[in-house]
Amino acid sequence: MSTRCRNACADDDATLAAASLNRQCGCSVVAPAQLHARIVHVLQDTAGLDPTRHAHLFAPQALFVDRDSLATMEHITRALFAVSHAPAYAERVLAWAPPIARHDPRSPGGVIGLDFHLTERGPRLIEINTNPGGLLLNAFALDAVESCMPHAWTTTTSTDAAVAAGTRAWLDEAKAQLGYAPSRMAIVDEDPPAQFLYPEFHLYRQAFEQHGVPCTIHAPAALSWDGHALRDAGGVVDFVYNRLTDFALDAAGSAALATAYRQGAVALSPHPRAHALLADKRNMAVLGNRDFLLSLGLTPGDATVLAGSIPPTVQVTADNREALWADRAQYFFKPANGYGSRGSYRGDKLTRRVWETIAGADYVAQAFEPPGVRISASGIPLKTDVRCYATERGVILFAARLYQGQTTNMRTPQGGFAAVLTTRGEASGMLRKRSPSHS
Structure with a gap:
């Protein structure tokens, strides 16, 4: 336990506010080097996990999050999926989507990632992402966590x-797309070994193969369409399993995959329709409109919690450009189909x-909501x-990212993916029982 934060967490007190602990507790709950070694051991290979490039993949500290905030995020997630099934919502947001998004597979x-800032x-x-990286990497970090307050704070799953x-x-x-379990699959991204999260591709490959599905990893150009099959x-x-950021599959290298997908000859996930319904940033202006959500049939509670969680967002147009420029300090500007903070x-x-x-x-243009703060061990x-x-x-699962700079990154000393710890109890159905163990 860190000497600097002994007063904050030595008593294993669940009554301490998460925000206070995030500013006072300097305890390391994960040893990044040991976690790297564990992943290499599990894969029986380095799988592209480079000690220099990935030095800040995992943060040593956790982020403390109160249970009510986790419950609210779960509520927002349920409401979002309910909206995505409403025909009137699809009609609204597919109006600015590429044609391929109208194909319904x-x-x-699959898995989406909802990114939150925690505020008072x-x-x-x-932001909402349909190809969120880090799920299995964060999963592998969970059982490596040694909480500095084990009786009071725990992870949410294993x-x-x-x-x-x-x-x-x-x-x-x-199976939903094919009508049967897949017999052979590929994880596809541009130049996979060059991707920062390439080690996660191998974690997925191993997991799929343990479920009896042979799996390869390669670029989309390695695929071909023979008129019947991919x-x-x-x-x-x-x-x-699509890790491409070519969300409309309109790049030259994606041609075979796009054809097979349109022909129903291959299951693809996440797919262009999911991105159009959930991850296009122009949708945030729609999702933040409570009256529109009510018109879709959402309950008042769901409409309020979803719309109220989204910072005011508007499309940048010729009519509002100069006004937005004049008031630019109040906004964060993002490309509609951006990813990984590029162009933001x-x-x-x-x-x-x-x-x-x-x-x-x-x-x-999205009204700026300051990120939370976590004080590092130093x-x-x-x-x-x-x-x-x-x-x-x-x-x-819930995971955190700790960073410095304008946007999230994996280059900050003592930053990176971080475990989320919350108080024990019965308030959230996803929280698991875990036997206390002191670090």
């Missing part, structure tokens, strides 16, 4: 439970030159957000 889209007014939903739920989500997607060098592929700008950091370069692009303030990994079945 008969599945919800409750969780604020900043490694085995999270890995099983995450794996099942994708295999359920394949193939790679090893034979027919009937399921693709804090308004108060935005130059006129950059502003002019994005004039012809599809952008949204006393350095780190920004925080919470990612909720979920499917229509419910929340799989």
